[in-house]
Structure formats: structure tokens, C-alpha cells
Amino acid sequence: MLAREVLQELIQALGKENVLSEQEDLMTYAYDATAAMKHRKPDVVVSPLSTEQVAEVVKIANRHNLPIYTRGAGTNLSGGTIPTEGGIVLSMLNLNNILEVDQDNLTATVQPGVIIQALNDEVIKHGLLYPPDPGTIATATMGGSVSECSGGLRGLKYGVTKHYIMGLQIVLANGEIIRWGGKTVKNVTGYDLVALYTGAEGTLGIITEIIVKLIPAPEARKSILAVFDNVDKAGNAIAAIIRNKVIPATLEIMDNVTIQTVENFVHAGLPMDAEAVLLCEVDGYKEVVEREAVLVERILKEEGAVEVKIAKDDQERDLLWLARRSALPALAQKRPTTVLEDATVPRSKIPDMLKAIRRIATKHNLQIATFGHAGDGNLHPTILTDDRDSEEMKRVHLAVEEIFETAIALGGTLSGEHGIGIAKMKFLDWEFGEAGVAALRSIKEALDPNYLMNPGKIVRRD
Amino acid sequence: MSIYDSLDSINEELRKCMKCGNCQAVCPIYKETRQEVGAARGKISLLEFFLSGEIEMTKGLADRFSLCTTCMACNNNCPCGVRFDKIILGARAEAVRKKGLHPVKKIAFTALKMQRLFDLGMKTGSIFQGVALKNIPNRYSKLARMRVDIGIGKNKVFPMLPNKTLRSELPEVNTVKNPKMRVAFFTGCMINYFYTDMGRAMVEVLAENDIEVVIPKDQGCCGIPASVNGDVDSARILAKRNLRAFDKMGADALVVACSSCGSAWKHVFGDLLENDPEFKGLADIWAEKSYDISEFLIHKIPFKKEGLGKVSRKVTYHDPCHLNRGAGVNKEPREILRSIPGLELIEMKEPGRCCGMAGSFSLVHPDLSLQISDRKTADIAQTNTDTVATGCPACRMQLQSGVENANLDEEVLHTIQILAESYRAGKKEGKSI
Ligand SMILES: Cc1cc2nc3c(=O)[nH]c(=O)nc-3n(C[C@H](O)[C@H](O)[C@H](O)COP(=O)(O)OP(=O)(O)OC[C@H]3O[C@@H](n4cnc5c(N)ncnc54)[C@H](O)[C@@H]3O)c2cc1C
Ligand code: SF4
Ligand code: SF4
Numbered sequence: 001m002l003a004r005e006v007l008q009e010l011i012q013a014l015g016k017e018n019v020l021s022e023q024e025d026l027m028t029y030a031y032d033a034t035a036a037m038k039h040r041k042p043d044v045v046v047s048p049l050s051t052e053q054v055a056e057v058v059k060i061a062n063r064h065n066l067p068i069y070t071r072g073a074g075t076n077l078s079g080g081t082i083p084t085e086g087g088i089v090l091s092m093l094n095l096n097n098i099l100e101v102d103q104d105n106l107t108a109t110v111q112p113g114v115i116i117q118a119l120n121d122e123v124i125k126h127g128l129l130y131p132p133d134p135g136t137i138a139t140a141t142m143g144g145s146v147s148e149c150s151g152g153l154r155g156l157k158y159g160v161t162k163h164y165i166m167g168l169q170i171v172l173a174n175g176e177i178i179r180w181g182g183k184t185v186k187n188v189t190g191y192d193l194v195a196l197y198t199g200a201e202g203t204l205g206i207i208t209e210i211i212v213k214l215i216p217a218p219e220a221r222k223s224i225l226a227v228f229d230n231v232d233k234a235g236n237a238i239a240a241i242i243r244n245k246v247i248p249a250t251l252e253i254m255d256n257v258t259i260q261t262v263e264n265f266v267h268a269g270l271p272m273d274a275e276a277v278l279l280c281e282v283d284g285y286k287e288v289v290e291r292e293a294v295l296v297e298r299i300l301k302e303e304g305a306v307e308v309k310i311a312k313d314d315q316e317r318d319l320l321w322l323a324r325r326s327a328l329p330a331l332a333q334k335r336p337t338t339v340l341e342d343a344t345v346p347r348s349k350i351p352d353m354l355k356a357i358r359r360i361a362t363k364h365n366l367q368i369a370t371f372g373h374a375g376d377g378n379l380h381p382t383i384l385t386d387d388r389d390s391e392e393m394k395r396v397h398l399a400v401e402e403i404f405e406t407a408i409a410l411g412g413t414l415s416g417e418h419g420i421g422i423a424k425m426k427f428l429d430w431e432f433g434e435a436g437v438a439a440l441r442s443i444k445e446a447l448d449p450n451y452l453m454n455p456g457k458i459v460r461r462d
Numbered sequence: 463m464s465i466y467d468s469l470d471s472i473n474e475e476l477r478k479c480m481k482c483g484n485c486q487a488v489c490p491i492y493k494e495t496r497q498e499v500g501a502a503r504g505k506i507s508l509l510e511f512f513l514s515g516e517i518e519m520t521k522g523l524a525d526r527f528s529l530c531t532t533c534m535a536c537n538n539n540c541p542c543g544v545r546f547d548k549i550i551l552g553a554r555a556e557a558v559r560k561k562g563l564h565p566v567k568k569i570a571f572t573a574l575k576m577q578r579l580f581d582l583g584m585k586t587g588s589i590f591q592g593v594a595l596k597n598i599p600n601r602y603s604k605l606a607r608m609r610v611d612i613g614i615g616k617n618k619v620f621p622m623l624p625n626k627t628l629r630s631e632l633p634e635v636n637t638v639k640n641p642k643m644r645v646a647f648f649t650g651c652m653i654n655y656f657y658t659d660m661g662r663a664m665v666e667v668l669a670e671n672d673i674e675v676v677i678p679k680d681q682g683c684c685g686i687p688a689s690v691n692g693d694v695d696s697a698r699i700l701a702k703r704n705l706r707a708f709d710k711m712g713a714d715a716l717v718v719a720c721s722s723c724g725s726a727w728k729h730v731f732g733d734l735l736e737n738d739p740e741f742k743g744l745a746d747i748w749a750e751k752s753y754d755i756s757e758f759l760i761h762k763i764p765f766k767k768e769g770l771g772k773v774s775r776k777v778t779y780h781d782p783c784h785l786n787r788g789a790g791v792n793k794e795p796r797e798i799l800r801s802i803p804g805l806e807l808i809e810m811k812e813p814g815r816c817c818g819m820a821g822s823f824s825l826v827h828p829d830l831s832l833q834i835s836d837r838k839t840a841d842i843a844q845t846n847t848d849t850v851a852t853g854c855p856a857c858r859m860q861l862q863s864g865v866e867n868a869n870l871d872e873e874v875l876h877t878i879q880i881l882a883e884s885y886r887a888g889k890k891e892g893k894s895i
């Protein structure tokens with residue numbers, strides 16, 4: 001229960017309409033998009049209207065030693081916004097203005113509550129693009145995606161969120177407001193806190209303003225579908241495309257289980273017996289796109305694709321991508337609980353990873369479908385299960401651990417884009433070792449000595 | 463078991479939800495409040511916590527379930543195919559079962575107050591209206607604002623009440639010379655009380671197409687205001703009353719010009735009476751032959767194109783949620799409008815976004831309703847048209863109130879009124895040749 005005094009101070013600072021304390025509202029901030037995760041209701045939810053109000057909330061939290069759980073749209077997949085220790089949920093959704101689009105410097109300045117799609121709708125008016133495009137582009141906030149360093153379908157050619165963040169305004173854990181970075185392409189003044197806070201999952205402070213880099217929107221694009229009867233061949237094809245110096249914007253893979261499920265769901269004409277399909281999109285100047293599409297088609301055939309199809313028009317293209325985007329929701333229909341991982345490996349190791357996942361599924365007698373961003377090595381092994389079945393859940397946890405082990409052994413990482421949150425906290429030493437985890441903790445404690453910023457995530461307090 | 467009787471039947475819908483949050487992208491309420499409970503995911507979670515016993519059915523919980531315009535936008539955007547329209551109706555019915563009629567009392571009470579006000583207004587005519595409603599000058603129609611706030615704010619603009627209700631004004635059977643067909647017209651309350659002009663246009667257009675129109679005197683409210691708020695008992699009584707009235711008169715088809723009434727006849731009566739051996743069959747028979755008027759004119763009888771006269775209007779069309787997403791009717795009204803000579807159709811941004819009226823929603827949440835309406839009005843303003851067409855009297859009232867408050871020079875009409883206008887113009891043109 002929240003002390004009356006705290007509630008009054010919050011209302012004083014933010015106004016009554018921006019402070020929620022009734023249980024029916026609090027319960028709706030007890031979860032996020034992460035499956036099979038314990039929920040926990042916060043003591044209060046506040047929605048500040050300015051950076052100063054955010055700082056005010058942080059000061060109140062400090063006075064009363066209350067944790068702050070910063071929240072955007074709550075679509076993350078690692079338990080990042082669940083208020084595991086109660087306290088304050090800080091909703092950033094009221095800070096939702098696009099402050100500036102600077103065509104001369106190719107930057108935009110936004111508040112953290114701006115939805116990624118809203119930024120793109122604005123900058124496309126000037127022929128510009130903000131490339132990071134997670135599956136939740138129409139719902140996720142800029143603050144949330146910077147804090148998760150979200151990836152997306154375009155990662156292979158355009159990189160991920162961190163490649164587009166130039167400057168931040170941050171409210172530190174002590175309530176001080178700082179700015180770091182800016183509109184300059186070059187900046188080596190001091191430690192790179194912009195890089196540190198990008199992907200920090202709200203554990204080091206609160207982002208209240210973001211300067212992003214924009215690029216000219218590509219003029220044309222073409223989508224190509226390739227069908228394989230063998231996963232190795234698909235893996236080799238990925239390597240071959242890159243070796244031939246074509247960098248597609250997107251290069252996605254779906255395995256047999258995914259294909260069958262998706263086809264039943266959207267009827268996009270995917271071959272049910274294929275072992276794997278690759279979905280590729282090249283973009284850029286019209287002439288270049290034409291040339292690259294033909295080249296990609298040839299390479300795919302040479303690498304043994306049993307069928308290669310170039311989307312004739314927007315309608316065909318949209319259907320192919322609808323199939324890809326439906327992968328997760330379609331799989332989610334099969335069983336009550338969908339455990340989605342994002343272990344990532346160097347792209348040359350994709351076939352090894354796919355085979356390992358299949359082995360793990362058989363070993364633990366689980367249904368695992370795999371799809372993902374093959375071009376950048378980021379796979380989404382998806383375990384279809386039921387969290388009410390504790391025996392099966394035990395096997396799920398074992399399988400997840402083995403997937404992590406394999407990814408790290410192949411030179412990869414625990415998480416490519418969904419973050420550590422609560423979900424992967426206990427595996428960090430597998431990747432960094434104890435010394436690495438200690439270094440992480442030193443940074444945390446330097447910037448948030450009292451563990452008020454999203455405690456219980458990434459760094460464990462011992 | 464229907465969704466109105468037990469939460470069991472929506473369990474499966476709940477299980478489909480994977481909490482992805484996609485529903486936030488399209489929810490008109492979430493857009494305004496930016497609170498999790500606005501979007502479907504928030505209300506689904508609350509219902510799950512209720513079912514798991516973690517929270518109880520409180521008045522507060524029932525209030526949260528009232529935060530939905532039932533616009534069905536989230537249904538369409540849900541990657542998992544969750545039918546949130548079913549979930550919300552089930553949740554509200556459960557709230558009423560657990561808490562009695564209490565949560566909707568406010569709505570029912572306000573509605574009742576209004577109903578009495580209007581019934582009284584009908585009888586005492588302009589004297590009464592002068593007391594309760596303040597006339598506001600408008601070149602298209604007689605409009606009024608509340609002088610006293612009866613709990614719905616004073617911002618809402620109402621049409622002035624006509625002197626007679628539609629059903630007392632028109633005969634029960636409207637004959638034509640060589641009838642091709644006999645069609646029953648379910649007027650619904652809004653057309654009967656407020657917008658008799660729409661009702662007359664209906665009969666006029668159907669007569670023009672050689673159709674005899676029956677308007678059964680015993681018909682009443684469609685019951686949607688009751689069923690969407692969980693008052694299932696009242697809704698059942700009304701459903702039976704209407705089925706009896708129409709069965710008595712008989713007809714080849716039934717037409718409506720209101721999107722709520724349409725969903726009542728097409729789905730809700732059948733769902734409500736699922737376990738009623740006497741009425742279920744009847745509900746199904748009538749569901750089968752119920753049409754929205756634009757659907758009827760396009761698919762059932764290709765309506766008469768010769769004789770359409772010139773109507774110089776620049777029109778933008780607003781899709782009523784239950785006509786568009788509910789019944790899948792969105793091309794038909796546009797096809798009718800495009801067939802009218804002289805008329806230019808200019809689409810607004812997001813014509814399918816909810817106008818925020820949602821029947822009693824606007825009574826319970828007047829401020830929120832107004833905010834949603836303001837967005838719609840802004841989109842309309844950008845089209846530079848002179849007329850807003852729509853397919854539902856409730857939307858018409860909301861849109862009219864919006865454009866009036868924004869001082870836009872726009873006339874708000876039902877598609878059928880513009881078609882009637884075109885037939886009239888055609889006759890004039892015919893004479894002058
Ligand atoms: C169906 C589906 C598909 C997805 N697809 C992808 C994908 O393709 N690629 C990908 O990378 N991710 C994906 N995600 C994960 C998720 O959508 C992204 O991580 C997204 O960017 C999170 O944004 P959000 O606004 O919802 O953040 P939230 O979930 O609200 O927050 C995420 C984290 O950021 C912190 N945070 C939020 N705002 C701030 C702030 N202003 N300052 C400091 N910390 C803050 C929170 O504390 C939390 O730790 C997907 C999720 C779903 C459900
Ligand atoms: S979009 Fe559908 S599945 Fe996703 S949270 Fe909303 S209702 Fe649930
Ligand atoms: S039906 Fe409309 S108002 Fe209700 S939750 Fe869905 S999108 Fe929001």
C-alpha cells in the first residue's frame with residue numbers, strides 16, 4: 001500500500017488526472033506482452049506531462065525510497081515493464097510530441113511517448129525514413145524501443161535502433177536532468193552515454209527526449225520468395241547472397257512448422273511441405289532494385305531453391321509479408337502459451353542453429369517453431385506450450401537453457417533484440433562471466449545507487 | 463450458452479489473446495486517454511483477473527468495462543482474431559448479473575429522463591422545447607442545445623423534435639401502384655423521434671422503386687442500448703416484441719437505416735433468444751431477410767438509376783462502425799452516392815474511425831465522446847466538402863453536433879436522403895424538359 005503522503009505529493013506534482021491509484025487501473029499495469037511471466041500490480045501509476053514533472057516524480061521516489069518502473073506501450077517481450085517490487089509505474093505516453101524534423105541535418109527530435117509509426121508518418125512527408133521497424137511499429141514508443149534497442153525486419157541493411165540515436169535528454173536516478181550527444185555526426189566528448197542508455201531498459205534513468213538520425217526513403221523495393229527442401233541449402237543461400245555483395249533490406253526465414261501454421265492461418269500460397277522458405281526484399285534506386293532482384297533470384301536458384309517467386313505487384317508483396325508478420329500470432333493460436341526467444345548467432349551459423357533447435361525440440365519432446373531475421377542471425381525459436389502444465393514447463397525451461405547455451409557456443413548472444421528484463425537475467429554470466437556481471441553491476445550502482453530505476457531487471461541485487 | 467448468459471462462452475476468445483498490444487493502435491478510447499484500460503488488452507486482462515478470482519466485480523470494474531464504444535476496430539486489427547465485441551458484451555452482462563442493474567442505472571436513468579423529456583416535448587410541442595432546449599440558428603435544420611445539464615453536458619447539439627413521430631405521421635402500409643415487393647421498415651427510436659426526415663426518405667426511395675412499405679405500429683426500441691450495457695432481460699423483452707410485430711404484418715424483406723438496429727435484427731436477436739424454442743426460429747427467419755437500406759438497394763433490387771436528377775453536392779462519407787466492420791457494408795453507400803449525377807465524393811482521412819457516439823457511451827462519458835468527435839470533425843473539415851453522408855442516425859447526431867460546434871458549413875445527411883433528393887430533382891428535370 002502506498003502511503004497517503006506519497007499519493008498527495010504525486011497529485012500535487014502532476015495533477016489528479018495524471019495519477020491512477022484505484023485497483024482496477026493498477027491491475028492493467030501489472031503485465032506486458034511477455035508470456036508466462038508472473039504479474040505484479042504497482043502501487044500507483046503516474047503520467048507526467050513534461051521532463052520537469054518526470055524529475056519531480058524521481059525526487060518524490062527518492063524521498064520515499066520507492067522503485068520507478070518506466071513504461072511505454074508495454075509491448076516488450078522480456079518482462080521489462082512488470083513492476084516486480086511494486087512502487088511507481090511511470091507511463092511516458094503523455095510525452096508524445098514530435099518536437100522537430102530537421103531536414104538540413106537529417107534529424108528528428110521527439111519525446112519518448114511518440115509511437116514509432118507516428119514519427120515515420122511525419123518524416124515521410126519530407127521523403128525521409130526512420131528505419132528501425134519492430135513488429136510493433138504501430139504501437140511501440142520511441143522511448144521503449146530506444147530502451148530495448150529494438151531491431152526489426154530491416155536490420156540486415158539498415159542496422160537497429162542504436163545506429164539511429166544521436167542524442168538523449170535523461171532524468172538521472174537522483175532527479176538531475178542531463179543532455180548527451182546532439183545533432184552532430186561526430187561527437188567524442190566524454191563517455192558515450194547515449195550508447196549506454198540505448199538498450200538500458202530503463203534501469204539507469206529515464207529518457208525524456210530523443211534526437212534520431214533520418215535517411216532518405218528508398219525509392220523502390222522488390223520482394224522475393226524462395227522455397228527449400230533442405231535447411232542447409234537455405235542457410236547456404238543466405239551466405240551466398242551476402243557473398244555476392246547484395247545486402248537486402250530484409251532476409252527472413254521460416255521453418256517447416258512455421259510455414260504449415262502460417263499457411264493454415266493466412267493462405268498466402270506457401271508450400272506446406274517445404275523445409276524452409278526465405279523471404280527477401282531489396283530496396284533502393286529503381287534501377288539498382290531491378291538489377292539486384294534478378295541477381296538474388298539467380299543466386300537462390302543456384303543454391304538449390306526448388307522454387308523462386310518475385311512478387312509481381314504490391315498485392316503479392318503484401319501477401320508475402322502478411323504471411324511473415326502472421327508467424328507469431330498464428331503460432332500463438334496453437335497452444336495457450338507461446339514462449340518466444342531471440343537468441344542470435346553470426347549469420348554463417350544459421351543452419352547450425354536451426355539444426356540444434358530441432359534437436360533440442362526432439363530431446364525435450366516439445367513443439368518448437370523457428371522463424372526470424374536470418375540475414376542478421378537473429379532467430380525466434382518459439383516454444384508452443386501451456387503454462388498450466390508444470391511438468392511441460394520444466395522441459396520448456398531446460399530447452400530454453402540449451403538454446404542459450406548453443407547460441408553462445410556458436411559465438412552468438414542471449415538476446416538479439418528483446419532485451420534481458422527479468423526473463424534472461426540469470427543467464428548473463430554465461431555470456432559475460434562473473435567479472436562481466438560485476439562490471440555491469442558497477443555501472444548500475446554508479447548511476448542508480450539505490451536501485452530505484454526498474455529494479456529486478458538486467459542486474460540482480462545481491 | 464450465449465455470451466449474454468455466461469462467461470464460459472467467451473473463455474475461448476480470452477485465451478486467444480497473446481497480450482501483444484496491437485489493439486492499442488486503433489482504439490479511439492486509448493488514443494484519447496493513453497491509459498492501458500482504454501484498449502482491449504486492458505479490459506481483457508481485467509476480465510481474466512476477475513475470472514481467476516484475483517479481483518472482484520466492483521462498481522469500479524463495471525465502470526472500466528463501460529470504457530468501450532464497441533466500435534470493433536480492435537477486432538479487425540487483432541493478429542489473433544480475438545472477437546473483442548463478444549468479450550465486452552459478455553463482461554457487461556456479467557457485471558449486471560453480479561452487481562444487479564446498478565452499473566447501468568445511470569445510463570438507463572439518463573436515457574429514461576431523456577425519453578420522458580422527448581415524449582413530453584412531442585405532446586406539448588414548441589412551448590416545452592423552448593423551456594428544455596435552446597434553439598440554435600442553422601441554415602439546414604432545426605437544432606437545439608440543452609438549457610439544463612441533465613448529466614450529458616450542454617455541448618451536445620440535438621435536432622429539434624419534430625411535431626409528430628414518424629410512426630404516427632406515416633400510415634402502417636404505404637402502398638404503390640404495381641408493387642414488386644413488400645418490405646417492412648424497422649424505424650428504430652432515433653428515426654422515429656428525431657430524424658423523421660430520414661424515415662420519409664426511406665419510404666420515398668422505396669416507393670420510387672415500386673416497393674410497398676409496411677411500418678408495423680407495434681414495433682419498439684431494438685434493445686441494443688440495453689444489450690450492450692448488460693441489461694439482457696430488457697433486451698429479450700424488446701426482441702420478442704419486435705419479432706411479434708413484424709411476424710404479424712409479414713414481408714418479403716426487412717430494411718433498416720440505422721446500424722444498431724441492423725445488428726439487432728441480423729445477430730443480436732438470435733443470440734439473445736438462442737435458448738428460446740418459441741422465438742429462436744423466428745429470429746433466424748428475420749435475420750436472414752434483414753438488410754441495411756444501402757445493401758438492399760444494391761444487392762437485393764438493383765435500384766432504379768434512370769430518373770436520378772442532378773444533386774450538386776460535395777460529399778464525404780463517414781462509415782458507421784456497426785455497418786462497416788459489423789455488417790461489412792461500406793462499398794454500397796459509396797456506390798449509391800457515386801451513381802448520383804453532379805455529386806462529388808471526397809474521402810476523409812480514416813472514414814472508418816469511430817465518431818464516438820456509441821449510443822449510451824456518449825451519455826456516460828460525454829467528455830471522452832466529445833474528444834473522439836473532435837478528431838472526426840477535424841478530418842471532415844479537411845475535405846472541404848459541403849455535405850457529410852453517413853448510414854446511421856446516431857452517427858448523424860454526433861457528426862451534426864461536431865460540425866455545429868466547430869462552425870463548419872456542412873449539412874449532415876443519411877445516404878438515403880441524398881438519393882431521395884436526386885429522385886426529386888429527376889422529376890423536376892423531367893417536367894422542365
Ligand atoms: C508481436 C510483437 C512483435 C515484436 N516484434 C519485435 C521486433 O521485430 N523487434 C524488436 O526488437 N522487438 C519486437 N517486439 C518487442 C517490443 O515491441 C519492442 O521492444 C518495443 O520497442 C517496446 O516498446 P514499448 O513502447 O512497448 O516499450 P515498453 O515495453 O513499455 O518498455 C520497454 C523497456 O523500456 C523501458 N522504457 C520505456 N520507456 C522508457 C523511457 N522513456 N526511458 C527509459 N526507459 C524506458 C521500460 O522500462 C522497459 O524496460 C515485439 C513485441 C511483440 C508483442
Ligand atoms: S491485439 Fe488481440 S491478441 Fe493482441 S492484445 Fe489486443 S486483443 Fe490481445
Ligand atoms: S471496440 Fe473500439 S473502443 Fe472498444 S476496445 Fe475495441 S477499439 Fe477500443
